[in-house]
Amino acid sequence: MIPENQLMTMPNDQYIDFRSDTVTRPTPAMRQAMMQADVGDDVWGEDPTVIELEQVLAARAGMQAGLFMPSGTQSNLVALLTHCARGDEYIVGQQAHTYKYEGGGAAVLGGIQPQPLNMTAFGGLDLDEVEQAIKPDDCHFARTRLLCLENTVHGKVLPLDYIEQARELTDEHGLLLHLDGARIFNAVVKLGCELQEITRHVHTISICLSKGLGAPVGSVLLGPQTFINQARRWRKVTGGGMRQAGILAAAGLHALDHHIQRLADDHRRAADLAGHLMKAGFELDQPQTNMLFINSGQLPRQALASWLDDHGIKADCLGRDSIRLVTHLDISDADIARAGEVFTAFMRAHRL
Ligand SMILES: *Cc1c(COP(=O)(O)O)cnc(C)c1O
Numbered sequence: 198m199i200p201e202n203q204l205m206t207m208p209n210d211q212y213i214d215f216r217s218d219t220v221t222r223p224t225p226a227m228r229q230a231m232m233q234a235d236v237g238d239d240v241w242g243e244d245p246t247v248i249e250l251e252q253v254l255a256a257r258a259g260m261q262a263g264l265f266m267p268s269g270t271q272s273n274l275v276a277l278l279t280h281c282a283r284g285d286e287y288i289v290g291q292q293a294h295t296y297k298y299e300g301g302g303a304a305v306l307g308g309i310q311p312q313p314l315n316m317t318a319f320g321g322l323d324l325d326e327v328e329q330a331i332k333p334d335d336c337h338f339a340r341t342r343l344l345c346l347e348n349t350v351h352g353k354v355l356p357l358d359y360i361e362q363a364r365e366l367t368d369e370h371g372l373l374l375h376l377d378g379a380r381i382f383n384a385v386v387k388l389g390c391e392l393q394e395i396t397r398h399v400h401t402i403s404i405c406l407s408k409g410l411g412a413p414v415g416s417v418l419l420g421p422q423t424f425i426n427q428a429r430r431w432r433k434v435t436g437g438g439m440r441q442a443g444i445l446a447a448a449g450l451h452a453l454d455h456h457i458q459r460l461a462d463d464h465r466r467a468a469d470l471a472g473h474l475m476k477a478g479f480e481l482d483q484p485q486t487n488m489l490f491i492n493s494g495q496l497p498r499q500a501l502a503s504w505l506d507d508h509g510i511k512a513d514c515l516g517r518d519s520i521r522l523v524t525h526l527d528i529s530d531a532d533i534a535r536a537g538e539v540f541t542a543f544m545r546a547h548r549l
Pocket residue numbers: 267268269270271273294295347377379380405407408416
């Protein structure tokens with residue numbers, strides 16, 4: 198239990214920020230790498246650092262080519278615009294980022310219809326339900342083109358054999374399989390596998406550099422060369438053609454070299470925090486990677502949100518039933534210990 202005088206309101210820069218792994222700031226070494234980057238005009242295909250990032254990541258994923266983009270939202274959107282035409286449809290999870298959290302971009306900009314399905318407990322889609330949702334070739338229906346999965350999904354790792362089965366299904370029906378791999382390296386580190394062991398099952402993947410990897414900006418879309426050539430056009434159309442983007446790509450290259458294995462620390466810290474929270478009496482599942490969700494249905498959520506804010510902790514308390522906490526590059530062991538104390542003190546203060 199921390200003494201009351203240490204539970205005072207914190208200055209803003211001392212908040213422990215568990216809202217997302219997007220809040221990380223570039224490290225001094227990353228800034229150094231950015232400062233020294235060789236650059237050129239990437240819309241002309243002349244930025245050596247962007248080209249290197251695309252090639253390095255494509256090689257790791259066993260894909261032919263890559264395309265650097267400002268955000269994961271744009272990378273997924275460009276993937277959908279490239280795979281699907283107007284009147285096509287993609288099958289996707291109700292809570293998937295590509296359906297729920299990207300402003301409906303595929304429909305807004307591409308005339309592409311989502312077919313959302315409920316997600317299973319492990320974050321995938323039931324493959325029988327997927328099969329039933331595939332529309333027959335009939336002018337009444339949109340043309341089902343693509344299945345879109347997410348990994349990790351709400352902090353959970355899709356099992357490798359599930360992705361393999363999903364690919365068998367899409368092959369059987371002539372569909373494409375796109376993976377929103379915003380946090381794919383969390384899955385790689387958790388499974389202790391190579392990136393290729395996941396990516397060999399999908400046609401295309403989008404990977405974020407600005408989540409747990411700690412780059413300030415950037416995502417890379419990977420796939421076959423012909424796909425990437427077309428995607429390059431859609432990137433320009435959607436305003437994502439950047440010029441001397443090597444400055445940003447250098448941060449991504451630095452992250453690939455230095456910030457992948459350390460994701461295991463984020464996972465361990467999430468597990469440590471979960472331990473503190475369970476001990477304090479909160480309800481939650483054991484986290485698989487860097488995200489944990491407190492079941493907040495029975496909690497005085499408003500009081501908890503203010504308590505956290507008063508005691509220097511930022512968390513995503515927006516959900517109706519859960520509070521999300523995410524560990525990342527800027528969360529230390531000491532932060533976990535302190536957060537454990539603040540949450541425990543809340544339970545005591547409220548006699549919960
Ligand atoms: C963050 C995220 C994205 C892309 O987000 P941007 O903020 O646009 O980079 C896509 N999918 C998932 C699962 C994400 O968490």
